[in-house]
Amino acid sequence: MSKKHRVTLHEVAAHAGVSTSTVSLVIRNNPRISEATRKKVFDSINTLGYVYDRVAANLRSQxxxxxxxxxxxxxxxxxxxxxxxxxxxxxxxxxxxxxxxxxxxxxxxxxxxxxxxxxxxxxxxxxxxxxxxxxxxxxxxxxxxxxxxxxxxxxxxxxxxxxIDYVKGAYIAVTHLLEKGHKRIAYLGGIKASSTWIERMQGFQLAYERAGLKLDESLIIDGPPTREGGFDAVSKVLQNENPPTAIFCFSDLVASGVLQGLALHELTPGVDIDIVGFDNIPDSEIYHPPLTTVSSFxxxxxxxxxxxxxxxxxxxxxxxxxxxxxxxxxxxxxx
Amino acid sequence: MSKKHRVTLHEVAAHAGVSTSTVSLVIRNNPRISEATRKKVFDSINTLGYVYDRVAANLRSQxxxxxxxxxxxxxxxxxxxxxxxxxxxxxxxxxxxxxxxxxxxxxxxxxxxxxxxxxxxxxxxxxxxxxxxxxxxxxxxxxxxxxxxxxxxxxxxxxxxxxIDYVKGAYIAVTHLLEKGHKRIAYLGGIKASSTWIERMQGFQLAYERAGLKLDESLIIDGPPTREGGFDAVSKVLQNENPPTAIFCFSDLVASGVLQGLALHELTPGVDIDIVGFDNIPDSEIYHPPLTTVSSFxxxxxxxxxxxxxxxxxxxxxxxxxxxxxxxxxxxxxx
DNA sequence: CTGAAAGCGCTTACAG
DNA sequence: CTGAAAGCGCTTACAG
Missing domain, CATH: 3.40.50.2300 (Response regulator)
Known part of the structure; x- marks a missing residue:
């Protein structure tokens, strides 16, 4: 094994006493090479320490x-x-x-x-x-x-x-909250311009419509789909003069920030206010408290x-x- | 823009009325090309929709x-x-x-x-x-x-x-538990053969030695450095006839499994048993309850x-x- | 079943 | 400041 020089197909071919085409075919396990030749070539490859050069192969084979x-x-x-x-x-x-x-x-x-x-x-x-x-x-x-x-x-x-079907996901989450008697549900986090946000919003609206309720735009606060985004959004929505009794979060990550924010205000999720996330990431199970969420895959x-x-x-x-x-x-x- | 064919340097050169070498130099922002030529070449690149082929360039430039x-x-x-x-x-x-x-x-x-x-x-x-x-x-x-x-x-x-200095990390974690009065501390999770496990073990031992205590091998249970690994390890260690009063976990991920396992046994971390993790991953802050841990970076x-x-x-x-x-x-x- | 030759699309000295 | 020619290390028809 030389220090700088990379062993080439040519050298393997010379060492094995065959043509480069043959070596190339052996390397790629082409079945039309005889067992004897194959073995000979592999021996040379090993003794020379040959490393296949995909860059060259790729250029040629496009x-x-x-x-x-x-x-x-x-x-x-x-x-x-x-x-x-x-x-x-x-x-x-x-x-x-x-x-x-x-x-x-x-x-x-x-x-x-x-x-x-x-x-x-x-x-x-x-x-x-x-x-x-x-x-x-x-x-x-x-x-x-x-x-x-x-x-x-x-x-x-x-x-x-x-x-995944975000419309349906949001619909089942919000319907669950409505069935628990909530009438003021916030939707926090996520970028308004994105399809993922819009589709959840559609599910949210659909659930409200079926329940015969009208939604309050002031409870819808978008933001980055991150923990920080959730933290900021919940801080804002809690300042609402008529704050929500439940929150639907864009994602579990957003929900984690929401939970942090609620803790700061000494509100207990599941008792003082209900929260639903989205994604069912593994950690949602050990959030404090464990998060109700929509499972995506x-x-x-x-x-x-x-x-x-x-x-x-x-x-x-x-x-x-x-x-x-x-x-x-x-x-x-x-x- | 043709459908299948990829535009080459040659074609750009022909279109711009220069040599391929010149085009190559322009692309790589070589300063020895005149402004006029540079502009001409870039115009051709844009009108032809040329895409630089790094595979070819890489093969040549090694x-x-x-x-x-x-x-x-x-x-x-x-x-x-x-x-x-x-x-x-x-x-x-x-x-x-x-x-x-x-x-x-x-x-x-x-x-x-x-x-x-x-x-x-x-x-x-x-x-x-x-x-x-x-x-x-x-x-x-x-x-x-x-x-x-x-x-x-x-x-x-x-x-x-x-x-990071795993020895020191484990040392400060275990010393903290010892200072709280614990005398039976478990070390759960992580692969025994790995340097990361061994170094934490060294810190663990060092803390015990300085406290003048002897450690109990039956409280040391290794396993995969995952949530599942933590869950399994804590289940095992709780069956010990003289179970630990505190646990040092290989990582926060392991700790998350440990918390899950404790919940199953209705033990409250921080009250019935003390837990310290390792890594300070963002989620450790919102674990249930929030996890004491060693911050790595x-x-x-x-x-x-x-x-x-x-x-x-x-x-x-x-x-x-x-x-x-x-x-x-x-x-x-x-x- | 195997070999000789061309070529993938660039870059690299070298010459001018 | 720019061009002609060789070559990076493979694969691909083609021939035998």
Whole structure:
């Protein structure tokens, strides 16, 4: 093993006494090579310490074996679970994952999209930033590679999509609160411009309509889909002259901030005020107190996204797919 | 914009009426190209919709612009925070991150290491699997690329390292419990073979020694560094004929499982039994009840790791570095 | 079942 | 300040 020089196919071929084509075929397990030759080549590979150069292979074969996955925030458990599902599935198919995190910034997202294309990714799974604009959609539609959107749908984007039914999720959560007798329910956190926020809002309204109630706009406070966002939103809504008796949170992460804020005001969730989250992240179970929430299925979304992408990358004319998973209500101690 | 064909440097050169070398230099912002030529070339790039092909560039220039980051578990908040730090820093330096998750499996780690090298990553940040063996170390030492280890040190590995002082962290946690009058303290979770477990054990022992106490091996139960691991360990230790009055947990994640297990036995943390975690992940603050824990600094570790790796990738003969961050005790309600 | 030759799309000296 | 030519390390038809 030399220090700087990388062993090439040529050298392996020379050492084994065959042609480079043969070595290439052996490496890729092509069955039309005889067992004897195969063994000879593998011996040479081992003694020379040859390392396959995918960069060269990719240039020649015009595919990279790399899939880009762009998400908004890996420290959000929902997203990290989603990522695990996508990554595991992709790796099983033999792909490697190039990860990008946008922190919900559209400009960062644009940059990542460009970088990934320059790296010739074979496909892309995108969990779009909340404020993705028409410009983003245009860019995505111009991309010449398979792409699937996850968790958040983009209007007019010509892509496959995997997500959950946020309308229904919000509907069951709010209906649960209404059935408990609440008439003033707040909706806290999440970016108003995003499809995920809008769809929850639709479910929220639907539940109100069916109950024959009118909603109070002053109880709807949007903000970043983070713990801080939840903390700020609850602080604001508690200053309302007629404060809510229950809160529907955009996500469990937002709910965690809401719980923090309530503790500060010495309000006990489930007693003084009812709270419902969204996502059912594992930690919601050990929040203080354990959080009632809507269960979505991030890992399944990741797996499904990867499967669809794989089909798009390998089949010639796959059908466009749109998969919507059904949510469930998990009742714990905050309601 | 044609549908299948990718525009090449050649075509841009022809369109702009210059040579490919010139286009190449323009793209890479080489200052020795005149402003006029530069503009002409950029115009052609835009009208043709040219996309830079890094795969080709990388093959020729023998560097990929990609850094591999291999971690044990992105759904662990400590790790995801670490990743954010590393990734942000690396991206600022212009690198793209190829992510690998081992789920603490050594064989998966081996495979990922190979894949990354085949993709010609320029450098590697490795958060080693708990049971990484001598074989792993040998493999790492043979790698011809810069590599920095994070969070867990590997004996005899010839690498830079960034982590925190686990001995001291465990020492301050256990001393805190001893000062509260506890004499039977359990140590739950974590893999016995890993440096992170061993170092905490050393701190644990040191605290006991200074207090003039002898430790009881039956209160030391190792296991996977996960919530499930914590749950299982606490279930076991509670069956001890002389159960502990306090528990030092390998990590906050383990502590979350311990809290779950205690709830099942109707023991109230901070009242019936004291608990201390390790990591100070954001959620520990809203655990039920809020967890006393040792604060480590995952994001800083990520940032430091990336900085050191960058130096190694760019400087010719950097000094070997070993950075150990100091932990702090955060007292909340479980003790 | 195996080999000789061309080429993927860039960058790199080198020449002018 | 710019161009012609070689080459990075593979894979891909094609021929035998």
């Amino acid at each position: 595919s990279s074996g790399i899939v880009g996955v762009i998400v908004t925030d890996i420290s959000n458990k929902f997203i990290s679970e989603f990522l695990i599902g996508a990554q595991n599935t992709l790796e099983q198919f033999g792909y490697t994952v190039l990860l990008g995190t946008t922190f919900d910034s559209v400009s960062k997202q644009d940059k990542l999209l460009s970088t990934m294309v320059e790296h010739r990714v074979d496909g892309l799974i995108l969990n779009p930033a909340s404020k993705s604009s028409e410009k983003t959609v245009k860019k995505i539609n111009e991309l010449q590679i398979p792409i699937v959107l996850a968790n958040r749908e983009l209007e007019d984007a010509n892509c496959d999509y995997v997500g 991030p890992r399944s979304i990741g797996i499904k996204s990867a499967n669809i992408l794989y089909e798009k990358m390998t089949k010639s004319s796959p059908e466009k797919q749109r998969i919507i998973l059904k949510p469930e209500l998990i009742i714990r101690e905050t309601s | 560097s990929s612009g990609i850094v591999g980051v291999i971690v044990t578990d992105i759904s662990n908040k400590f790790i995801s925070e670490f990743l954010i730090g590393a990734q942000n820093t690396l991206e600022q330096f212009g690198y793209t991150v190829l992510l690998g998750t081992t789920f603490d499996s050594v064989s998966k780690q081996d495979k990922l290491l190979s894949t990354m090298v085949e993709h010609r990553v320029d450098g590697l940040i490795l958060n080693p699997a708990s049971k990484s063996s001598e074989k792993t170390v040998k493999k790492i030492n043979e790698l011809q690329i810069p590599i920095v280890l994070a969070n867990r040190e590997l004996e005899d590995a010839n690498c830079d390292y960034v982590g 995952p994001r800083s570790i990520g940032i430091k790791s990336a900085n050191i790796l960058y130096e190694k990738m760019t400087k010719s003969s950097p000094e070997k570095q070993r950075i150990i961050l100091k932990p702090e005790l955060i007292i909340r309600e479980t003790s």
